[in-house]
Amino acid sequence: MLEFDHDTLGQRVRFASGKAAENLHSEVTRFGASAVMVIAAEAERDIATKVCRGLDPALVYTDVAPHVPVEKAEEARAAATEHRIDLLVCIGGGSTTGLAKAIALTSGLPIIAVPTTYAGSEATNVWGLTEAARKTTGVDTRVLPTTVIYDAELLVTLPAELSVASGLNALAHSIDSMWAPRTDPINQAFAVEAIRALKGGLQVIKADPRDSRGHERCLYGAYLSAVAFTSAGSGLHHKICHVLGGTYNLPHAQTHAVLLPHVLAYNAPAAPEAAERIASAFGTTSAVDGLTALGRILDAPTALRNYGLRESDLDEAADLTTPVAPPSNPRPVTKESLANLLHNAWAGVPPTSKEN
Known part of the structure; x- marks a missing residue:
């Protein structure tokens, strides 16, 4: 019930x-x-x-x-x-x-x-x-x-690469909302609709950055994503990004874009119902595969090392993030698991549904 x-x-x-x-x-x-x-x-x-x-x-x-x-x-x-x-x-x-x-x-x-x-x-x-x-x-x-x-x-004058990174940041609000601490059926419904809108809108913008129809769909999706996020609360993805942004002054949108596939791959196996709904919004059988395929189409950012994060920062980043990871995260979070996730995101290793 x-x-x-x-x-x-x-x-x-x-x-x-x-x-x-x-x-x-x-x-x-x-x-x-x-x-x-x-x-x-x-x-x-x-x-x-x-x-x-x-x-x-x-x-x-x-x-x-x-x-x-x-x-x-x-x-x-x-x-x-x-x-x-x-x-x-x-x-x-x-x-x-x-x-x-x-x-x-x-x-x-x-x-x-x-x-x-x-x-x-x-x-x-x-x-x-x-x-x-x-x-x-x-x-x-x-x-x-x-x-x-x-x-x-x-x-419409926003560079295509910035539109992509910013749109993927909005997508992160949606996906994080599916298992954030206060998630509920209402914000999950908003999040799923937002994923559909953002996926379609970003592909239009990639093909023609000045096509206002793509920007309209992305603005609509970004709004729904944000409404879902503010209701559901900050999940693991956003906790990691806040640490990286504040501590190492990484660019906000690109950091979200790089990390999102890795956090999704980490959580999806432990949240099958949410993962299934995310996959359906992408029109794929796997949430991770759907996001990864979209990233390839968009030429999305893939490696944190391209934005100023050093490999020597990763251990400290894991230390800082572990205490703020939400206890309600679908999958238990340890320093070791975070360190592995961060290393993969830093190096640009493609995520898989079995990332750990």
Whole structure:
């Protein structure tokens, strides 16, 4: 018999291609904001200018860094206070959204998020900060963006390799949600639908990076993935990635893309029902084979050594990850099993359904 508890987070989603500026203006008006802080990395300045057409921000803030270093968060908080900001608008990927969340965490300011990648942070109440090479994460309703504005046209200039890595990061939210600590039938259903959408959308983008139909499907899948993830909680995959990202400053999306097949291969034999549903979403008989086949089509990243992780870091990484591995993980986690998984991911050894 089914028995579970499920919380649904309150958030407004506006999804329409070519209407980001129109929808943002409408939302800012709805809030009645008088001092808007627009957060966008320098690389996103042109997109931010386009999206903010018709607005008069009190502050445009571009000092964005991956994994949200604490000192960057403190500087951004001070800037928001100095300019008496009453609404945050973040335009960009996960790092940009993360900085907005860091401000909201201490100020309670509302956030309107306009994603330009498939990071999914815009749909979660999870925050993350990095200090002294250690990443800390937490959950707080204050950091959940009040409104998310999705516009596939903002992603058509995203390089294909970044679209692939970011899309696989979104896929990681789905797959991790299938056995995360608070998983339930509702977020599992979202996750399975997200896998289908992301698989199809990423293949369209790989064939033509400027095809907005692929980006629409991926944005839809990324949103569903993030909703599933924030409900189910952080599973083994995300615990490993948080350690690697915070400690070794590895690129977020690529790290997720490399590790996902290995964590799936590790857990799938111990979670046959979840693995079967993942496989069905891929249209294959094996979850691992389905993800691996998609990775080949997409030319997905395969080795952590290509992103700055040294072989000499692996033992420490296993030490740091073992204590934070979820006790509810389908398969017991030991330092030895993690060390083997990390070595395979570092070296680019193809995962198998019998990875241990």
